[in-house]
Amino acid sequence: MAALIHTHSNLIAGLEDLWKETVGEPEICVAVLDGSVDLSHSSLERATFTQLDPLVSNISTQGSAAQHGTHIASIIFGQHHSSVKGIAPGCRGLLIPIFTDKKGGGIAPCSQLDLARAILLAANHGAQIINISGGQLTSSGEADSLLAHAVRHCLEQNILIVAAAGNEGCNCLHIPGALPSVLVVGAMNAAGIPLDFSNWGEKYRAQGILALGENIPGAIPGGGVTTSSGTSYATAIVSGIAALLLSLQVKGSQTPNPQAIRAAILQSAIACDDQPAPDCRRLLAGRINVKGAMSIILQQGEVMSENLEVATIQPVPTESGKPPPPLAQAEIPAVEVASYSAPSSEVIPQGLQNPGSSLQVQEQITPSAISPAACSCEGGGGTSAQAQLIYALGQLGYDFGAEARRDSIQQHMGEGANPQDPQQLLAYLEENPWDTAAITWTLSLDATPIYAIQPFGAYAERGYERLRQFLREQLLEGVERISVPGVIVGQVMLMSGQTVPVIFPTLRCMYSWTTSALIQAICGNAPAESASTQDREAYGQRCQSVINFLERIYYELRNLGITPQERAINYSATNALNVEQIYECAIREEMDLDTIEVEPSPLCRPDSECWDVKLTFFNPRQVFQQARKVYRFTVDVSDVCPVNVGRVRSWFVR
Structure with a gap:
């Protein structure tokens, strides 16, 4: 199997020139939001990573999600002494698993909520580039407000999100790729022709780039190398190139500026006027032009005054002497899982209820095969990041985690009791407070659970007593919000199948309130009628x-x-x-x-x-x-x- 350097140096003009300048600076941190990554693979053993706790349960190191995540990570970070030579092996990686395996095979999607959470965690741990080789098909290009907020936060913090355009082969959009400030990536072949499955759309014309997405080599969990095609792999290539351009800024004593890198990539893109294509709409803003982007960055840093020649993508002949034809969609197994399983909530309200649970089903995102100031990376392999502080607002709820737990509590409550009725459950817990810990207590926004709350330590009993108090106040006194401070420690699966992070709360600043009570505290008592x-x-x-x-x-x-x-x-x-x-x-x-x-x-x-x-x-x-x-x-x-x-x-x- 040919090493990645042989493929990319031949197919992407300018990459060798960029490698002569830098193979990546350790100051530059790239977050990979994907499946789990096999860090024992020979191509990744000497790479520098920080691993955050996964946002999904049942993480596998050998399944489809791990294969996808390992492949993506090796495209960016594969070491140049190994069989998979990555684009930016000298940069640091931040790994946040968001995908896991489906029962029966394939990759399970993640929700927009979990993607928003992962983006914010990446931003909070020093990522300058966030690679999302996935997306959710949408007709509007609109995202859930929490995801849109996370993307907007990255723009405000000058963090570049690179996301896949999707593999439906249509004039259609994916989230988060269609959101403003994201650099969206489509896939092309070695001749610079968009691949049949690569999506296009009007929004992509302003913020989209085409990169090589056909037969991309990558690492396999457990060892070995494979090739796959899809916008996932094109996205990883662009993230790697962006990391090298940021490294070039560092080497030239510039301040790393991810948004300037995005602008340089789009400005230098090889458009239809420079290299015609059968359907110019499918070129997005144009093809990736490493030399052109490199020239812009060098000129901005006043490192080099001469203009570099605009690069073109040179096809590599096959044994017959002709460029390889684009693969048909049916021949690209990775594209099979390159779609969202549901449209955006702005298009079709979910409102689906899991029997026996009040939890909403979340919008789903699938792969497109699809320290606060630093990356907190040390040495080779993986390191652990510090605990994530939380101060969240929401409404208190509860869940049983499994039907067996719910049925057990129902039996103890007595014949005809309904544990789903909060008043009945609260009455039972007041008489049997030891069972409070058997409940999964949740914090929700608009009826969507975002965290589980699990008191611990010597004062755990006081914590569960506080939760019962909050539930009673919500039922009887109209409490509208509670505040939950603490740290994230792992995750738990709810009866709906949704996985949420667990907060170990701090009691001294857990509050509950009604709007009317806050108003009275701020404004005082209402004037008398005689006023x-x-x-x-x-x-x-x-x-x-x-x-x-x-x-x-x-x-x-x-x-x-x-x-x-x-x-x-x-x-x-x-x-x-x-x-x-x-x-x-x-x-x-x-x-x-x-x-x-x-x-x-x-x-x-x-x-x-x-x-x-x-x-x-x-x-x-x-x-x-x-x-x-x-x-x-x-x-x-x-x-x-x-x-x-x-x-x-x-x-x-x-």
């Missing part, structure tokens, strides 16, 4: 302003509580003190809330991580006459329980 109309109207205005702030966080800014910014904004929703001070001033000046933003704080204590929550207000009656007013307060999120630092600051801006 003046002006006083009652002012109180109503103050209450409505607070409701606006809280609902913006609950719905518009809803999140998974993973990144420091998310933990800061979630904490601000539970801390009434800052909001009270801000709204007293804003209402007095007749101003309404415009935007809520989170920015790094210029002031922070040593060994802390501080973020400023910034609220901008405007006067709706004098939009053009009166300046906007900004209020900022600082939240330190370095501990599992965030804390306010300093006082509220304010100033006017134009």
